Amino acid sequence: MMRWRLALLAAMAFTLPAAAQDRMPPAPYAYTQLDDPTKEQQARELMHTLRCLKCQSQSIADSDAPMAGDMRHQVRTRIAAGESPKEVRAWLVSRYGDYVSYEPQVSSTTWPLFVLPLVLLLLAGTILFRRLGARTREDSA
């Protein structure tokens, strides 16, 4: 019930165009690694945190969709040209919006994502301190 729902939708959305198009890969670096292992590693880690915009909940590193292939090609080409993963991510975000990056940045819309866990941490600490701390004191009293 988990993955297959989205897989189903992704499949419905993509099998038709995929079957219709020719079998040529969309871009040379979509299915080919970079020669430099450090750069390939950087590209790989980055690709796992970028959303395939045409799929449902898949990163571009886990997708057969042509657009994901295009984006992999873009990422590898730019990393190979010496850009840092940060720059590549910024470029993709400027082109496709925040939605493309799985790594949310602190902004006016996303601050609760970072503040609430802190609140949770404080809350958890307080609960533990009150429940357990009080009991210890009463016991020793």
Next chain:
Amino acid sequence: MIAEIGLAALWLAAALAVLQLLGGFLGAREGGSAISVLVRPAAVLQAGLCAVSFGALVYAFAVTDLSVKLVATHSHSMKPLAFKLSGAWANHEGSMLLWITVMALSGGLIALIERRLPDRMMMATLGAQACVAVGFYLFILLSSNPFERLSPVPADGNGLNPLLQDMGVSFHPPTLYIGYVGLSVAFSFAVGALLTRNVTPEFARVMRPWVLVSWIFLTIGIVAGSYWAYYELGWGGWWFWDPVENASLMPWLAATALLHSASVLAARDALRTWTIMLGVIAFSMSMLGTFLVRSGILTSVHAFAVDPERGSFILALLALYIGGALVLFALRANTIAEGERFSLLSREGALVVNNVGLSAILGIVLLGTLYPLLTEAFDVRVSVGPPYFNPVSAIFFLPMLLILAVGPLLRWRKDSFDRIKWPVIIAGVATLAALTAVAAFSEIGLLPLLGLAMAVGVAIASFMPLKGRNLLRTPLPVWGMCVAHFGIAVALFGVAADTAYQQERLVAASAGDVVEIGPWQATLTSISPVAGPNWTAMQGDLLVSYESGPQQDVHPQARSFWAPPGETSEVALLTRWNGQLYVALGNMAEDGRWQLRLWWKPFVTYIWYGGLLIALGGALSLLGRVVGDVRRRRTEVRDETRRAEEAELARA
């Protein structure tokens, strides 16, 4: 005809649920009610009727009765029988019918065998169970009728999505649903206890097996879903933090917390309100999971807004049940007396930390899952993925591993550190040794490094509670705990090892090419077309050898299905004790070479072995509890007969 019988049985079951609802709640009042004698039979009969209804749907799929709309849209006459049957629940209507059937069966089971609780509480519990069921009956009958007819009858069906034509995924929904529904039973018990002010250790003991069953099935469901995604999607990923996965993880986290706090309540009569609260939260998470997956909201908030009928229905049920339960909780929580006291350094203390930690992780997953949906409603689209979930949940998860190692060694109520000094030192030294060794010999990220080290420490610590015990006389639940905790260590080891050491090779190859990956050498010998019952495929034949050992052949396929049209990747997996070689065949390049994707994933299988160990631990614990209950009841019956006989003798 069969379809009409199924529909009629479902309506009858719904009517009986209304009867059970009224009888249950009326019977829960002081003084009871005349119709409450009907409550138990109504629950049992309902289970039978739901079974008939579900059986009718499965039959319609088995014979491919295309006059039933659901069969026509989701099945095909040429599909293998196994997938025809599983097609019955691989769609919205069928899966909701499966949900209500599992719910009715478990309701019938409690009505039939559960005699330990006070009558009024039992009535309130069955009433609450029926209250939840009525909502789902209405949902199915009014907006998702699985037995709808189709006219004119089409020549053949649309078929089942190829990705779902797989044995693993066939049993995935039933497994998860048993888990979800088990939590509904725990919820009903919690409502019953609240209504009749009966939050006692006895209540926790009655509820615990249901939480355990549900937890075991959720664990298996998540493990199976993860493995399915791993081999079926063809890219080697096993967890994506996507909302559909989180929908099953959240009930699991809540059930894990509930399981531990119910143990405290059962053994020590402490954490009363907290256990009730978790019972409500756990079922809320099941409902939320169903809502997320079934309402279509995940595809797009806007798609949901355009066709909101089903989604709104589930959302209304969600609000009604969770809201109602929370109001009831708010009204009654202050009437629950505070439980037994305990000190910080005690088994209870450790379990409280475990509960708070699990709840915090649950809160984070909930936030990360719902927040993008919330902003999307305001036309701001953000994505929350692994770079957020991994570190933020690790903040809570890593300290919890420490508690997991130490907590089981502590005694109830009060303990001293001196008593458990040695086991803690041993596990601590092992963890540090592993940390140093891994850091010295390889360069890996901080989280995988901590993961590997703590996996070693937790694995050792998980069996420490057995120290000084006679292993043959150790109760099964204790064994269950050790095995489940060991499973956590094993899964953690797999996750960390795969994250740190996996290797990837993407190549375009033609026959005769040799690919090196990690310790493996793979030779592509040929690519040839093959055909199955409802698909054709290109199949790659490769000879692979591990460290120049004997050659083995593997056959990854790229399959094309025609009803409905779709492509899947059948990956070839070669499993060794220390990992898996993963080979997937992609498309043909323009120069006639073929895309090959290979991964060497050290110890990746330990993730799922660990998951299965966790479930096995749950099963051992469940077996121990059930055997204990049966034995206790037998002794009680024997004592009663003896007392009656003695009274008889005394009178004579």
